[in-house]
Amino acid sequence: MNRSKLRFNALLTECITLLKMYLEKLNLKKTLLSALLLSSLYSCSDDPTPNTDPYQALATYQEGEENLIDDLSISSTSNNAFGKEIPGLSSLDKLRFASGNSLFNQSWVSAPASTSGLDGLGPTFNSRACASCHFKDGRGKPFEPSNIGSKGFLIRLSIPGKDPHGGPLPVPSYGDQLQNHSNLGIPKEANINVAFEYIDEKYPDGTPYQLRKPIYTFSDENFGSLSGVLFSPRIGQQIIGLGLVDALPDSEILKNVDEFDADNDGISGKANYVWDAINNTTALGKFGWKSNQPSLKQQTAGALFGDLGLTTSIFSGNPCPSPQKDCYDAPNGGSPEVTDKQMDRFMLYQSSLAVPKRRNYKAPEVLKGKVAFHKLKCVSCHATNFKTDTYAFNPLLSNKTIHPFSDFLLHDMGEGLADNRPDFLADGREWRTQPLWGIGLIKTVNKHTFLLHDGRARNIEEAILWHGGEAEKSKNEFKKLSKTEREHLIAYIESL
Missing domain, CATH: 1.10.287 (Helix Hairpins)
Known part of the structure; x- marks a missing residue:
């Protein structure tokens, strides 16, 4: 040469x-x-045989792709796969983790009670324990007509307009979340009812499929009619990897913002800016179905307050709207009901929950599905390759490369999934991209495969078929695939 x-x-x-x-x-x-x-x-x-296929590299196993969070990924396929701690916790932090785990799983009781460290539930509420919504740190179930086994479901409420911080306006007499359970002697706010419309369609190759659309109504409203209010059904998400999301600097999320689709790819990720009640300022939203919470600590305090009726030093007001006199006058469990020490344990526990390694990542059908995932541009929203910043609360999470398969931005998902309820800068058609890590283990951990914000999708395939708006093109390309190719794509998603 x-x-x-x-x-x-x-x-x-x-x-x-x-x-x-x-x-x-x-x-x-x-x-x-x-x-x-x-x-x-x-x-x-x-080279006499140049590579002309831009996806060829994706068709083979890439070293380390099974680790979704660098050296902190853990190997687990058991029904407790979402409840494992990250490697490297000190002896003291292991004790704090165990204490947080206990608090997360304990049922709170109404005040006053002999168990003074766990009283203050309600007086109206959606659940009695964090684990009721996130069983085994996993995913809640959709609301069922019988209301039996409906774990982890709630309904957000508002009326048109914005509060002084730019957030949703609460409904007079009800607040911003419907409480369908209550302590003894306290009237609950209302009952939730659901019926389903079934939509039968066919793929271009003739294969039939069916989608299930929930239709919600209210009855026994105890504090005025809820007719015409804006509402949004939600189910609890799996809570693995939350500390890593909390550790992301704003720049890592904002690098994917393309609100006005400058690159003309049809994807226009948008940041939500929300009220940071801890620092009394506006901040980038990271958590929640609409990216309406700026930090893990505020997300946790908000869930304790809204779902269980428990006060913290962050949200310390009476959780009952003043017209609900029996609720408003009921005894509390202290001020606050969840102490700062308990909040510290909650935070250590949630921030230290590890993300399991992928499974079957070398299987031929999974590798083929990976190629399809990129060809269909799913990765445009379900993004990877982020790096955390220094994270003082839990230094083990600092400077880690993570692959959440989410850009944590808002995207228009079309009319089919619209809740028509704005939340700060999110409009009624926009949702935060759901992280996909751990999605293939939900069936093992939670014994179901319900997906999307209200659990309407009964499996991954239905979740894809509900996509619209910015994802309409990708969904239509998915529908054009052969049955085998669709199965490959689903196999790849299940491997995450």
Whole structure:
């Protein structure tokens, strides 16, 4: 080989190395671009069989792709896969983790009670324990017509307009969340009812499928009619990896914002800016179905207050709207009912829940599904490759590369999934991209496969078919796949 060719090959190798280093810092939304660039470089060499398939690299196992959170991923496929701690906790933090786990699973009781550390429930509420909504740290179930086994379901309420901080306006006499349970002697707010409309369709290849659309109504409203109010049904999400999301700097989330679709790819991720009650300022939203909470601590305090009726130093007001006199005048469990020490235990526990490693990641059908996942541009919203910042509360989570399969931004999901209820900057058609890590273990942990914000999708396939808006094109491309190709894509998602 002559010197010119040697110099060319050396320069080519150096360019490829530098390009790879740069691309590692980018979100995999750019995977197609990176593959095309690498393909272009190789096409300039003397290789008689240049790589012209930009997806070829995705068709093989990539070293370490089973680890969704660097060296903190854990191997578990048991029914407690979401309840494992991250590696490396100190002896003291292991004790705090166990204490937080106990608090998370304990049922709170009405005040006054002999168990003074766990009283203060309600007086109206949606659940008695955090684990009622997140059984085994996993996912809640949709509301059922019988109201038996409906764990982890709630309904947000509001009326048109914005509160002084730009958030939803609470409903007079009811507040911002419907409480369908109550302590003895206290009237609950209302009953929730659901009926289902079944939609039968066919793929282009003739394979039938069915979607299930829930229709919610209220009855026995004890504090005025709820007719015409804005409402949004929600189910609890699996809570693995929350500390890592909390540790993300704003820049990592904002790098994917494209609110006005400047690159014309049809995807226009939008940031939600919400009220930070801890710091009394506006901040980037990261948590919740609409990215309406700025931090894990506020998300936790908000759930304790809204779901269980428990006060904290963050949300310390009476949880009962003043017209609900019996509720308002009921005894409390202290001020606050959840102490700062207990909040610290909640935080250590939730921030330290590990993300399980992927399964079946080398299986041929999973690798084929990975290619389809990128070809269909699913990765445009279900993004990967983020890096956490320094995280003082739990330093083990600092400076970690994570692959949540979410960009944590708002996206228009179409009229089919619209709740028509704004939440800060999120409109009635927009939802935060749900992280997919752990999705394949929900059946093992929670004994069901219900997905989406209200659990209407009975499995991954139905969840895909409910996508609309910015995801309409990807959904239609999914429908055009052969049955085997659709199964490959689902197998890949289940491997996450």
